[in-house]
Amino acid sequence: MTMLIDRIPDLTAEQIARVRQPLKNAYTLPPQAYLSEDVYAQEETEIMRKSWLPLARVDQIAEPGQYISLDLFGQPVMVVHGTDGEFRVMSRVCLHRAAPIAEGDGKRKLFTCPYHAWSYDTTGQLIRAPLMDGAEGFAEKDCKLPQIKTELWNGFIMANLDLDAPSFAPQVADYASYFEKYKLEEMVVVKTLEFDSPWNWKVLVENFMEAYHHIATHAQSLESLFHARDSKVPDNSGPWSILHMPSAHEEVAPGLPPIEGLEPWQERDLFATVMFPHFLLAFQGTGVAWYQVFPQAADRMLLKIHLLSPKSHLALDGFGEAAEGNAALVSVVHHEDIDANDKVWEGLKAPLTKQGRLSPLEKSIWQLNQWWLEKMNAPAE
Numbered sequence: 001m002t003m004l005i006d007r008i009p010d011l012t013a014e015q016i017a018r019v020r021q022p023l024k025n026a027y028t029l030p031p032q033a034y035l036s037e038d039v040y041a042q043e044e045t046e047i048m049r050k051s052w053l054p055l056a057r058v059d060q061i062a063e064p065g066q067y068i069s070l071d072l073f074g075q076p077v078m079v080v081h082g083t084d085g086e087f088r089v090m091s092r093v094c095l096h097r098a099a100p101i102a103e104g105d106g107k108r109k110l111f112t113c114p115y116h117a118w119s120y121d122t123t124g125q126l127i128r129a130p131l132m133d134g135a136e137g138f139a140e141k142d143c144k145l146p147q148i149k150t151e152l153w154n155g156f157i158m159a160n161l162d163l164d165a166p167s168f169a170p171q172v173a174d175y176a177s178y179f180e181k182y183k184l185e186e187m188v189v190v191k192t193l194e195f196d197s198p199w200n201w202k203v204l205v206e207n208f209m210e211a212y213h214h215i216a217t218h219a220q221s222l223e224s225l226f227h228a229r230d231s232k233v234p235d236n237s238g239p240w241s242i243l244h245m246p247s248a249h250e251e252v253a254p255g256l257p258p259i260e261g262l263e264p265w266q267e268r269d270l271f272a273t274v275m276f277p278h279f280l281l282a283f284q285g286t287g288v289a290w291y292q293v294f295p296q297a298a299d300r301m302l303l304k305i306h307l308l309s310p311k312s313h314l315a316l317d318g319f320g321e322a323a324e325g326n327a328a329l330v331s332v333v334h335h336e337d338i339d340a341n342d343k344v345w346e347g348l349k350a351p352l353t354k355q356g357r358l359s360p361l362e363k364s365i366w367q368l369n370q371w372w373l374e375k376m377n378a379p380a381e
């Protein structure tokens, strides 16, 4: 008998049970987990609004007064480097009659609302509200833009819409220990590629997190460098997953110089990692690619691929050219993935599509699925 589990809309108990199986018996999430607007609405409530999300790098707003505007699940926010040196994330909706006080990015000492010119400082404190004499009991000093919980982690400005959320760093301490030698905090964004992607966010994350598809999707690119069959995923001890892709070659590929202090195997190998739900970092011997995911709806997400290098490498001879070469390679590989994801998205919509069996090489997807079910409040067996 088919029974709907009402805590995850549109998914049946049988479908959930197949996802919960040990990896060697496990199935993918059912198509409705990707397609359903009700599932997406529940993801927003149960996952996105309670998770730590990476909003910016400190090097993207390195100077006091610099800011970046974003939209977080219906909440317009800005990430601000305060003139006092602090990094904050706050609402950018005016406290008067709700006009946005900032758009895009830039550098300001004051944020002045374009509607009636209320002015806020870089901490979100209202400094001046013109022509408000006679508004009884009103005082600028009592007005501050709502602040969002923020944490700095390895050069990333993280934010969580849940004010009661536990701190991020302890949850990913074991994860971070894998990558200490890459010195993430000393890196800077050197190039950003942007994509508007017509798929559910999990289609991208799953594609990012397995090397099984190298044998077909990347047969002409990645497979000869990182064989699908050699990839491995350690057990995890928290809300994260690590895919290790050992290099097929002994020598380091030409191009950007390796990060100083890495072990020789770290200079050669590739790691694709996720801190759930969708903080994606790929570690190479030469730098890091940060796939910044912005889910928009069940069937759409925006993606920014930021390429990071150690700050000390920027001044090296030939760095600019090598960085462009790396960006071109990332773009080629991502276009191969776009093609695969487009096809998967069409297939998921087909009436006869059902859950498929996972390969043991897709352990990262299995790890994410177990976490997803727990967060979406599916009852345990």
Ligand code: FES
Residues within 6 Å of the ligand: 094, 095, 096, 097, 098, 099, 113, 114, 115, 116, 117, 118
């Ligand atoms: S809405 Fe911002 S000053 Fe009126």
Ligand SMILES: [Fe+2]
Residues within 6 Å of the ligand: 207, 208, 213, 217, 218, 333, 337
């Ligand atoms: Fe891929």
